[in-house]
Amino acid sequence: xxxxxxxxxxxxxxxxxxxxxxxxxxxxxxxxxxxxxxxxxxxxxxxxxxxxxxxxxxxxxxxxxxxxxxxxxxxxxxxxxxxxxxxxxxxxxxxxxxxxxxxxxxxxxxxx
Amino acid sequence: xxxxxxxxxxxxxxxxxxxxxxxxxxxxxxxxxxxxxxxxxxxxxxxxxxxxxxxxxxxxxxxxxxxxxxxxxxxxxxxxxxxxxxxxxxxxxxxxxxxxxxxxxxxxxxxx
DNA sequence: TCTGTGTATCCGGATAGGCGGATATTGTCA
DNA sequence: TGACAATATCCGCCTATCCGGATACACAGA
Numbered sequence: 001x002x003x004x005x006x007x008x009x010x011x012x013x014x015x016x017x018x019x020x021x022x023x024x025x026x027x028x029x030x031x032x033x034x035x036x037x038x039x040x041x042x043x044x045x046x047x048x049x050x051x052x053x054x055x056x057x058x059x060x061x062x063x064x065x066x067x068x069x070x071x072x073x074x075x076x077x078x079x080x081x082x083x084x085x086x087x088x089x090x091x092x093x094x095x096x097x098x099x100x101x102x103x104x105x106x107x108x109x110x111x112x
Numbered sequence: 113x114x115x116x117x118x119x120x121x122x123x124x125x126x127x128x129x130x131x132x133x134x135x136x137x138x139x140x141x142x143x144x145x146x147x148x149x150x151x152x153x154x155x156x157x158x159x160x161x162x163x164x165x166x167x168x169x170x171x172x173x174x175x176x177x178x179x180x181x182x183x184x185x186x187x188x189x190x191x192x193x194x195x196x197x198x199x200x201x202x203x204x205x206x207x208x209x210x211x212x213x214x215x216x217x218x219x220x221x222x223x224x
Numbered sequence: 225t226c227t228g229t230g231t232a233t234c235c236g237g238a239t240a241g242g243c244g245g246a247t248a249t250t251g252t253c254a
Numbered sequence: 255t256g257a258c259a260a261t262a263t264c265c266g267c268c269t270a271t272c273c274g275g276a277t278a279c280a281c282a283g284a
Contacts (some may be wrong), residue, residue, distance in 0.1 A: 008123040013242080014114055027282045030261065041245055045262055050241090063252050077200040084196060088189040112260090125272080142231065153275055157232055162271090176230045176281050224230090 007078060011056035011085075015039065015047050020056060020070065027069035029112035032102070065112035074079040116165070119190060121167035123197075127151065127159050132168060132182065133201040139181035141224035177224035 010016055015037065022028060022036055034044050048068055049062040051057040055078070073079035122128055127149065134140060134148055146156045152170040160180055167190070171180040185191035 002126055005124050005129065008120050009240095010119040012124055014115050015242095017117065042244065042246085042263080043242085043263070049251085049262075051128055059251080061261085066261060077196065080196045084158055084192045085191065088192065097182065121270095127272095153231070154233080154274065154276085155272085161232075173231085173280080178231060192269085 003075075004077060006054045007056070009079060010051055010056050011081075013047070015043070016051055016056075017085075017089060019044075019047060019051060019092060020085060023057065023070045024086050024089070024091075027067050030066045030068065031112055033068070067112070102109060116189060117165070118166045119168070119193060122163055122168050123193075125159070126170075128163055129197075129201060131156075131159060131163060132197060133183045133203060135169060135180060136198050136201065136203075139179050142178045142180065143224055145180070172174070179224070 007053060011020075018037060019033060024035060030044065030048070033048070034041055037044055048057065048059065052068075055071060055074065057068050058071045059066055061067075070082070073082055123132075124140055130149060131145060134145060142156065142160070145160070146153055149156055160169065161169065164171055165179075167183060167186065169180050170183045173179075181195065185194055
């Protein structure tokens with residue numbers, strides 16, 4: 001697994017770019033990512049695993065909830081890519097900023 | 113075809129990264145790229161087509177010879193990626209700079 | 225017009241990877 | 255201990271894409 005191309009491969013799907021965009025502001029739990037992406041749980045989980053395997057994110061479980069954050073870059077290219085994404089990825093308010101009140105109103109009581 | 117992810121997809125293969133690295137110094141003809149990459153002609157051609165379709169390079173034919181160069185970036189992300197690659201892609205002397213004399217000695221008379 | 229050269233494209237085979245639903249696993253609480 | 259919730263992983267299906275050899279196409283020169 002060529003590390004350089006793996007970094008780029010991970011960015012070759014719109015879903016993963018959105019996940020990274022959401023994590024640019026800091027750590028998030030899986031339910032926030034799921035809500036923001038509006039996709040099946042298995043789809044989100046699989047992309048998170050892919051990002052983890054390719055070195056883009058790191059995750060940890062606290063109790064039942066899982067939290068993900070961007071991983072500290074290990075190479076200059078990685079760092080440069082991250083800065084580039086931070087400067088150019090659209091910050092999707094609907095995805096990046098969750099309206100907790102609205103979610104609660106929608107009947108989703110369980111949140112991390 | 114999402115333009116952003118297409119840019120990243122194109123960088124997901126080592127061969128294409130090497131092609132871009134070779135083109136960072138300017139236009140090259142296909143035979144130079146073939147010699148530098150040391151791969152079958154069809155393989156090189158296919159990757160060049162891929163890079164062309166994804167917006168990374170542009171090519172033109174002059175007589176029998178075909179020449180390729182990096183395309184002028186059309187977005188800020190594209191421009192940033194290109195600068196990043198220019199700063200970090202290894203410049204492979206064996207690939208980037210062809211020894212014409214050695215090639216001629218090797219019996220390869222035909223060159224663009 | 226024909227031949228040779230350079231290059232684009234196609235082909236069959238193989239691998240990578242995306243999808244949503246189903247299932248397995250882990251943690252928590254009663 | 256069992257039920258429930260969160261999440262990781264698997265499954266079958268499907269698309270994308272890689273490979274080198276073969277073939278098709280374009281150009282130039284005799």
